[in-house]
Amino acid sequence: PSSQRARIRDTARIILSNPDMLHVGILPQHPRWAAFFAGLRVVVIDEMHVYRGVFGSHVANVLRRLRRICRFYGSAPQFILASATIANPGELAARLVEAPVTVIGPEQDGAPAGARHVLFYNPPLVDPALGIRRSSSLEAADLAAHLLRHDVQTILFARARLTAELMLTDLRERVGAGGRRQEAGGKGQEAGGRGQETGDRGQEARGKGQEAGGKGQIIANHKYPIPNTQYPLPTTQSIRGYRGGYLPAERRAIEAGLRDGSVRGVVATNALELGVDIGQLDAAVLAGYPGTIASAWQQMGRAGRRQGSAVAVLVAAADALDQYI
Known part of the structure; x- marks a missing residue:
């Protein structure tokens, strides 16, 4: 709040901000x-x-202005830049701050990190002649439902908000049904006009189209067998969505959970890709390549952040870039 900014300027020892606020609200008002700035020691x-x-x-231009203003007020702060998902951190850091940098690499990194198995999975062809994949x-x-039924705490990344909501509903139904018949209120869902068979490892779904009322449905296409383990099946309330637009209190509750x-x-x-501490997860599943290598590593890095082995799976979409990857 603007009423607190004077107190922050006069008394704060640590300020959490971003480049936009630095550019618009702080550097143009540097006399205040x-x-x-005279006492600034670390950025x-x-x-x-x-970046x-x-x-x-x-x-980089904002940081040039910051360093120039610091020199004007007689300070020379040390810059510390952090990243876990870039191959050339020294080069990028030097370009951002326009100064020589020292790289502290994984060999000197004291942060705990367990083994992570990275898998690339291409869905099966539905129409080999046209190259159409599932x-x-x-x-x-x-895959996420299979992991959850084995009590593997899992994060599933979608590339769009609408996709995330649809996948959340789908995942809750798959895990909640456990591959068995479930009662569906309202209109139910369409199980297909002629049904489909998924082979020896899957299950068979037959039907005559859409059913209305409480007749229920058989959840099909569970490629992975239902495990017979000591773990209780997750409840639908233990599977949550997370995207922009949620209220802060709701997001904090999901992060705590x-x-x-x-x-x-x-x-x-x-x-959930950046800047949020969600603890140690066992598996990360990416529904499609997120668009950049940095984003892919960041999302995969949500699994196995501290100790114990983990798995990250990139499930390719049918577009040319995903197929190239």
């Missing part, structure tokens, strides 16, 4: 921040890999 830039391309060039969203939901284990599965957009 004179005491702060920390987290998730450095985000690339045109956006990165804009941020939906990456359906395949990813199948992921950390304490009460939330066993989450279907998320890239809103």
Whole structure:
């Protein structure tokens, strides 16, 4: 709030901000921040890999202005830049701050990290003649349901908000039904005009189209067998969605549930890709390539952040870029 900004300028020892606020609200008003800039010792830039391309060039210009103003007030702050998902951190950091940098690599990194198995999965061909493959969203939901039924805490990444909501509904139905008949109120769902067979490992769904009322349905296309384990099946309330647009209190509750284990599965957009501590997850499933290598590594890195082995699976979509990857 504007009423608190004067107190922040005069008394704050640590300020959490972003490049936009630095550009618009702080640097143009630097005389008001004179005491702060004169005593500034450390500037920390987290998730450095985000500042690339045109956006990165804009941020580099903001940092040039910051260093110039610091020199004007007699300070020379140390810059600390952090990233876990870039192959050339030294080069990018040097370009951002225009100064020599020292890279502290994985060999000096004291952060705990367990083994992570990275898998690339291409859905099966539905029409070999046309090269059409099964939906990456359906395949990813199948895999996530299989992991959840084995009590593997899982995050499922979707590329769009609408896709995330649809996959959340689908995943809850798959896990809640457990491959068995479930009662469906309202109109039910269509199980197909002629039914379909998924082979020896799957299940068979037959029907005559859409059924209305409480006749229920057989959840089909469970490629993975229903496990007979000591783990209770997750409830639908332990599988949550996470995307932009949720209220802050709801998002904090989901994050806390992921950390304490009460939330066993989450279907998320890239809103959970950066800057949120959700603790240690066992598996990450990506429904399609997220568009950049940095985003892919960031999403895969949500699994196995501290200790114990984990798995990250990229399920390819049918488009040319995913097939190239």
